[in-house]
Amino acid sequence: EAGVAQSPRYKIIEKRQSVAFWCNPISGHATLYWYQQILGQGPKLLIQFQNNGVVDDSQLPKDRFSAERLKGVDSTLKIQPAKLEDSAVYLCASSLVVRLAGPYEQYFGPGTRLTVT
């Protein structure tokens, strides 16, 4: 079974530039997550999709971050304009929807390491 794919793996940009990350979840996984992991911290959820709808984006800095999952499969996370504090690893994860509530497991991709200079 193929895992969660992400690209690019690394990106270096200057502040005020824009950047986009791509994620392809495991086939059949309806739920997709984007996390931000700053060095020395655990991953923090940015946004959660169920198919192509947003379930939770309460921690997404919407003035500069946007995400979409138009066809309910792959997803793009964009930052525009980037700030120095956006330097982090951006992780994508996916999970099955077994039932409305209850056990699930998230599978993580390799992440994109973003450096903003």
Next chain:
Amino acid sequence: AQSVSQHNHHVILSEAASLELGCNYSYGGTVNLFWYVQYPGQHLQLLLKYFSGDPLVKGIKGFEAEFIKSKFSFNLRKPSVQWSDTAEYFCAASSGSARQLTFGSGTQLTVLP
């Protein structure tokens, strides 16, 4: 607010030593608990999980964790570590009906050969 705390930031052990990594959570109601591991250069992967039932959970690679509700804890244990266990370990939690995970800050484990 819901939170997960890992108080050990860096643990250094010799091979064959016993391991216990602390995890405390702050959640009301039903909680789901997880330990994830990230080996150098690899993805986050699930070690073990607790949803309900037996509070002693066994995971992969000889790891286990015990859910102690009265202490709001879910500590990770392994009786004898190996050099290959060198990695960063993350505790995570979610409330009963939500899927969003809240992670702790992680513990870097270094096992000396």
